[in-house]
């Protein structure tokens with residue numbers, strides 16, 4: 100344990116949060132807002148977990164190491180309630196939130212305007228409006244319920260029933276409502292963010308939420324890089340009297356300072372290692388059985404003049420989904436979930452500089468790309484990734500100035516929450532979609548009085564929205580008999 104920690108922690112603290120990812124910091128802010136004295140312990144030398152930015156390729160070029168675009172950052176009832184602009188956070192929007200290029204040289208385009216998006220989809224215009232319009236009308240209410248535990252009575256049952264009706268089917272079935280390949284691919288590409296096979300039940304859920312969030316608040320990037328979200332949360336926390344200690348890994352219960360409540364921004368298996376001997380045996384078994392899904396394989400690129408996309412307007416999009424038609428995507432995602440590396444993997448490409456030009460150096464732009472690959476994949480996925488982009492942007496590879504690769508093993512070494520390279524902190528199986536980390540009345544309670552889990556292994560799951568941390572902190576406040584929302 101660090102000396103700084105030893106000096107600061109001589110008496111019992113109100114609250115300790117282990118881990119400074121967006122959920123750890125959101126939990127800490129919620130507790131500090133309630134008047135608690137909070138300390139955050141972070142194993143890395145830098146705070147932020149999956150929300151950090153660094154110069155990974157050429158000097159001056161700002162790459163987001165993990166999270167890059169933030170539909171649920173702006174939709175988050177908690178983050179949007181905070182004065183984060185006062186601590187430097189500015190959201191930046193590209194004209195087009197998402198583009199999905201196809202082999203015929205066209206692309207599906209998703210933007211904040213549902214009318215513009217629908218009109219661009221020609222024969223599917225009416226269907227697109229009819230499918231997503233009703234959810235858009237009360238999106239704030241929907242987000243308040245959907246970004247929380249699903250196993251509870253919703254505050255807005257009508258909105259949740261509409262979402263439920265669209266979510267339950269496999270994404271490939273929902274998408275068949277559309278006639279054009281552009282609309283189908285746009286929808287299943289959004290659904291693929293869940294890393295779930297696209298032909299499986301409930302795989303439409305995340306696709307629907309991503310589309311509706313685009314039409315509601317957009318898919319912005321943070322000015323200067325995602326680390327700006329971390330800095331703003333940390334600045335707010337410190338203004339409320341909270342402290343953060345870096346370089347402090349909690350490996351066992353003995354590393355934990357004495358506190359009235361302790362929250363873990365880490366995975367269930369790691370929590371079982373740390374406090375398993377104090378937890379009810381059934382809960383320990385449940386945490387050890389927590390399942391992880393497929394992995395990410397990331398390549399950060401410095402590209403002169405950006406990517407020369409064939410389809411018009413793809414260069415104006417903040418995010419690009421690569422993988423071709425709905426059938427191509429479904430095949431690739433099915434393989435990845437069966438442990439097979441696809442020849443043509445699904446890619447998420449981030450062009451955050453389009454919204455935030457300050458990230459580039461002259462005409463050299465940072466490009467953020469990751470592919471879905473099998474859990475723990477040890478091969479070299481870089482050639483397949485570059486070939487997939489070249490497929491929709493001939494000549495692209497000639498423009499690469501520098502690159503850096505992050506394999507599934509690199510991800511796990513960077514942050515132990517990413518087991519086997521799973522960047523969404525746990526498989527989105529049917530069971531873990533509905534109840535994670537285990538089936539329990541309070542998803543955030545570990546079974547040890549005063550100890551809670553606040554990471555993305557709890558509802559509502561992965562993403563930079565802080566809602567897992569906020570809900571976990573509210574459980575802790577209820578435990579302390581303090582008011583919680």
Ligand SMILES: Cc1cc2nc3c(=O)[nH]c(=O)nc-3n(C[C@H](O)[C@H](O)[C@H](O)COP(=O)(O)OP(=O)(O)OC[C@H]3O[C@@H](n4cnc5c(N)ncnc54)[C@H](O)[C@@H]3O)c2cc1C
Nearest residue numbers: 118120121122142148149165166167168349522555562563
């Ligand atoms: C490549 C990639 C791309 C992504 N893209 C997006 C995106 O575009 N949009 C989006 O919304 N989300 C995205 N995500 C997901 C998002 O980053 C995560 O869901 C989010 O960061 C989870 O937050 P968290 O606070 O639960 O945990 P984390 O961010 O994982 O933070 C956990 C923290 O705990 C620390 N820690 C771990 N063990 C210990 C220990 N024993 N002691 C002390 N500290 C410890 C870690 O170092 C880390 O700082 C992406 C993630 C990755 C990796």
